[in-house]
Amino acid sequence: MGNSVIRGNLCYSHDRDTVIIRPNTYLVCEDGVCAGIFDTLPERYAALPLTDFGDRLVLPGLIDLHVHAPQFAFRGLGMDMELLDWLNTYTFPEESKYAQLDYADRAYSQFVSHLRRSATTRAVCFATIHTPATELLMEKMEDSGLISYIGKVNMDRNSPDYLREDSAEASLEATEQWICATNSRFARTKPILTPRFIPSCSDALLNGLRALAEKYHLPVQSHLSENFGEIEWVKELCPDAKFYGDAYNRFGLFGGDQPCIMAHCVHSSDEELELMKKNGVFIAHSPLSNTNLASGVAPVSKYLEYGLNVALASDVAGGDTENMFQVMAGAIRASKLRWRMLDQKVKPLTVDQAFYLATLGGGSFFGKVGSFEDGYAFDAVVLDDSALDHPQELTLRARLERCIYLADERHIAAKFVAGRRLF
Ligand code: GUN
Numbered sequence: 001m002g003n004s005v006i007r008g009n010l011c012y013s014h015d016r017d018t019v020i021i022r023p024n025t026y027l028v029c030e031d032g033v034c035a036g037i038f039d040t041l042p043e044r045y046a047a048l049p050l051t052d053f054g055d056r057l058v059l060p061g062l063i064d065l066h067v068h069a070p071q072f073a074f075r076g077l078g079m080d081m082e083l084l085d086w087l088n089t090y091t092f093p094e095e096s097k098y099a100q101l102d103y104a105d106r107a108y109s110q111f112v113s114h115l116r117r118s119a120t121t122r123a124v125c126f127a128t129i130h131t132p133a134t135e136l137l138m139e140k141m142e143d144s145g146l147i148s149y150i151g152k153v154n155m156d157r158n159s160p161d162y163l164r165e166d167s168a169e170a171s172l173e174a175t176e177q178w179i180c181a182t183n184s185r186f187a188r189t190k191p192i193l194t195p196r197f198i199p200s201c202s203d204a205l206l207n208g209l210r211a212l213a214e215k216y217h218l219p220v221q222s223h224l225s226e227n228f229g230e231i232e233w234v235k236e237l238c239p240d241a242k243f244y245g246d247a248y249n250r251f252g253l254f255g256g257d258q259p260c261i262m263a264h265c266v267h268s269s270d271e272e273l274e275l276m277k278k279n280g281v282f283i284a285h286s287p288l289s290n291t292n293l294a295s296g297v298a299p300v301s302k303y304l305e306y307g308l309n310v311a312l313a314s315d316v317a318g319g320d321t322e323n324m325f326q327v328m329a330g331a332i333r334a335s336k337l338r339w340r341m342l343d344q345k346v347k348p349l350t351v352d353q354a355f356y357l358a359t360l361g362g363g364s365f366f367g368k369v370g371s372f373e374d375g376y377a378f379d380a381v382v383l384d385d386s387a388l389d390h391p392q393e394l395t396l397r398a399r400l401e402r403c404i405y406l407a408d409e410r411h412i413a414a415k416f417v418a419g420r421r422l423f
């Protein structure tokens with residue numbers, strides 16, 4: 001990975017509320033990391049290879065902090081139910097197909113090829129309970145050049161026979177073998193522990209996963225406070241837990257020593273939010289999923305103001321697309337409806353905030369990722385918005401706003417991950 005320079009109209013978040021736009025600016029990459037933003041290229045970089053992207057927009061790569069790779073196969077289908085019925089009717093039957101490696105091969109090839117062409121540079125994925133298919137997904141993600149965490153899912157209770165592991169011991173044994181096989185096998189692809197959610201994991205399984213998280217220093221991902229029926233069910237299953245998040249926390253699976261992502265948090269109580277803040281838990285906000293499954297709308301600007309780690313996620317196939325531009329626009333729209341119809345105390349999201357959530361917000365789960373400031377990973381997408389025609393003059397800021405609402409993979413002219421150009 002050589003050192004290099006690109007030039008274009010740079011757009012990146014300075015903080016949660018402010019996007020910076022730098023027209024015709026140079027961005028230097030050294031060893032895969034951003035090493036300076038300049039209006040005039042300093043003499044010491046003059047010998048580096050320069051790619052001039054002209055009038056195009058250059059953004060940090062977008063981060064999808066929660067996506068179900070096996071569910072990509074039925075994206076855009078089955079939006080007529082709420083979460084628990086949706087899982088039983090559409091999701092579990094589809095996920096059971098990944099026991100067959102030839103099906104997994106076809107389906108995961110499609111998922112990875114779409115993700116590679118998208119604006120996403122890094123993703124945190126659920127796979128299924130099946131180890132061979134999960135390893136196959138990891139191989140494909142590694143080959144794509146994207147950076148990711150992939151989770152073999154754990155489920156040992158309250159799940160159909162065709163998608164349930166035989167026991168906590170069997171689930172843990174398969175998980176440890178998978179960790180040993182993949183933990184240091186890839187440069188860009190890492191395992192993440194993935195108890196599906198409290199209803200599908202026994203106490204013994206959660207206890208064992210905590211031990212694995214500690215032994216192998218692995219992050220954890222799951223679902224939290226997404227849907228009213230789900231939350232009631234967790235109360236019945238865990239009468240001693242003070243709130244849903246406490247049911248994970250009792251097993252040491254709620255941040256703190258191990259980095260942790262919880263998807264949704266639509267209906268989190270103040271106590272739950274306080275513990276997430278204390279433990280540094282990342283909230284993966286999935287507005288398309290929350291609206292498709294009629295789960296509700298998470299009060300995201302309140303979470304931002306409270307200082308929580310918040311990011312955006314497609315949650316395919318609760319969300320209908322992997323396109324993170326659509327997720328940004330969806331987050332803004334959903335927040336406006338919530339504000340208008342439910343609670344005027346929680347302000348709608350601004351464009352700058354949505355941009356932050358999709359870049360720096362999720363990027364910080366990966367370290368210094370999601371900005372062009374010095375020391376951040378050189379992840380970038382170059383947007384050619386010339387096909388989004390318009391009769392009037394537009395500022396760069398207006399062009400960025402339009403891309404958030406209108407761009408898809410057809411507008412991506414180039415993509416870099418950790419300094420490496422994918423296309
Ligand atoms: N909760 C448990 N499993 C799932 C899933 O696959 N999708 C969503 N949206 N929520 C879940």
Ligand code: FE
Pocket residue numbers: 066068223263315318
């Ligand atoms: Fe999910």
